[in-house]
Amino acid sequence: MGLFTKDIKTMDDLFVHQLQDIYYAEKQLVKALPKMADKATDPMLKQAFLTHLEETRVHVQRLEQVFEMHGAEVKAVDCPAIDGIIQEADETAGEVDDKAVLDAALINAAQAAEHYEIVRYGSLIAWARQLGRNDCAAVLQKTLDEEKTTDKKLTSLAEGRINMRAAS
Amino acid sequence: MGLFTKDIKTMDDLFVHQLQDIYYAEKQLVKALPKMADKATDPMLKQAFLTHLEETRVHVQRLEQVFEMHGAEVKAVDCPAIDGIIQEADETAGEVDDKAVLDAALINAAQAAEHYEIVRYGSLIAWARQLGRNDCAAVLQKTLDEEKTTDKKLTSLAEGRINMRAAS
Numbered sequence: 001m002g003l004f005t006k007d008i009k010t011m012d013d014l015f016v017h018q019l020q021d022i023y024y025a026e027k028q029l030v031k032a033l034p035k036m037a038d039k040a041t042d043p044m045l046k047q048a049f050l051t052h053l054e055e056t057r058v059h060v061q062r063l064e065q066v067f068e069m070h071g072a073e074v075k076a077v078d079c080p081a082i083d084g085i086i087q088e089a090d091e092t093a094g095e096v097d098d099k100a101v102l103d104a105a106l107i108n109a110a111q112a113a114e115h116y117e118i119v120r121y122g123s124l125i126a127w128a129r130q131l132g133r134n135d136c137a138a139v140l141q142k143t144l145d146e147e148k149t150t151d152k153k154l155t156s157l158a159e160g161r162i163n164m165r166a167a168s
Numbered sequence: 169m170g171l172f173t174k175d176i177k178t179m180d181d182l183f184v185h186q187l188q189d190i191y192y193a194e195k196q197l198v199k200a201l202p203k204m205a206d207k208a209t210d211p212m213l214k215q216a217f218l219t220h221l222e223e224t225r226v227h228v229q230r231l232e233q234v235f236e237m238h239g240a241e242v243k244a245v246d247c248p249a250i251d252g253i254i255q256e257a258d259e260t261a262g263e264v265d266d267k268a269v270l271d272a273a274l275i276n277a278a279q280a281a282e283h284y285e286i287v288r289y290g291s292l293i294a295w296a297r298q299l300g301r302n303d304c305a306a307v308l309q310k311t312l313d314e315e316k317t318t319d320k321k322l323t324s325l326a327e328g329r330i331n332m333r334a335a336s
Contacts, residue, residue: 008264014273021256081280084252088189096176105182108291112249115283123276126327159294 015127016072022120023063024076029056029113032086040106041099045157049110052150059143066136085112107158114151121147183295184240190288191231192244197224197281200254208274209267213325217278220318227311234304253280275326282319289315 008014033056037049067074089109096102121144128137176182201224205217235242257277264270289312296305 008260008269008273009266011269011272014264014269018276080252080255081249082252084248084250085284087248092176096182098177101176101179101182104179104291104295105176108186108287111287111291112284115287116253116280119276119279119283122323123272123279123326127272155290158291 011127012131015124015131015133016070017077018120018124018127019063019067019070019072020075020077021079022117022124023060023067023074024079025082025113025117025120026056026059026063027076028079028082028086030060032089032113036089036106036110040103042103042157045103045107048150048153048157049106052110055146055150059146062139062143066139069136069139070133081116082113085109085116088112104158107154111151111154114147114154117147118144118151179295180299183292183299183301184238185245186288186292186295187231187235187238187240188243188245189247190285190292191228191235191242192247193250193281193285193288194224194228194231195244196247196250196254198228200257200281204257204274204278208271210271210325213271213275216318216321216325220278223314223318227314230307230311234307237304237307238301249284250281253277253284256280272326275322279319279322282315282322285315286312286319 008017030053033049033053037046037053040046040049064074089106089112092102092105092109096105121140125137125140125144128134128140176185198221201217201221205214205221208214208217232242257274257280260270260273260277264273289308293305293308293312296302296308
């Protein structure tokens with residue numbers, strides 16, 4: 001949660017701080033996803049990463065919209081968790097030799113990022129509703145739905161094709 | 169995925185490496201959960217952390233069992249993702265003033281750890297089955313089931329009590 005947690009006194013502060021945390025995370029993923037698409041060897045996986053890159057760009061815009069709706073400054077704070085998840089993805093992508101094994105590892109890394117976001121958006125939506133900000137919750141829900149769909153698509157890709165090829 | 173990813177050539181290597189990654193993560197959580205229980209102010213949340221601490225100690229033992237079943241050395245590799253998640257939890261726990269807001273933040277941090285584990289165990293189980301290690305998959309499934317139960321319990325605690333109190 002970065003360096004500013006000492007400023008968190010109310011649920012509203014926590015909500016805004018979490019917005020700043022996931023805003024950072026989404027922006028980092030906009031940088032990471034093209035690299036992951038580039039490394040992926042399965043054409044369907046490559047396409048899934050590129051499709052999710054476009055969605056992620058929209059997620060960034062939606063967060064900017066929520067900051068504005070809530071009257072908060074658009075700002076990012078460091079998020080060591082997503083940095084760690086992306087670092088693991090980078091290291092794996094750079095070092096695994098076998099293409100099918102690399103794809104399996106990339107899917108696993110991407111799903112770690114998806115689940116991180118699913119948790120954070122889930123909390124944000126719950127907190128927004130409790131703060132009486134159903135308008136913010138509705139915008140955030142669109143993104144959560146897309147993160148869950150991406151996670152399922154990755155599971156389906158892993159189970160259907162890539163893992164079987166890698167183990168053969 | 170630590171420093172040893174250059175050694176990953178096969179699905180078997182990836183499986184063992186992922187075991188080493190989650191072994192590190194579980195051991196870090198054994199250290200982190202008592203601190204989170206200590207910081208939590210809601211008695212049910214405190215108890216949930218302590219219960220999960222006991223489960224997490226068993227998860228460590230189960231991983232040692234799977235290493236042994238698979239004929240691999242019991243070893244941990246650095247896992248920057250869980251380090252980042254725990255760092256966020258520590259910072260939040262140390263800095264938030266309001267008790268109910270602190271509890272909401274602690275739940276959110278714990279759920280990030282749970283989801284990280286849910287992804288990693290999900291992949292491990294899928295990979296174990298593809299490698300013909302249904303015996304390992306069965307042991308890992310027990311842990312995955314417990315992680316999912318803990319995640320649901322945390323959601324229930326958040327929705328039922330703590331968030332409402334914090335927003336009041």
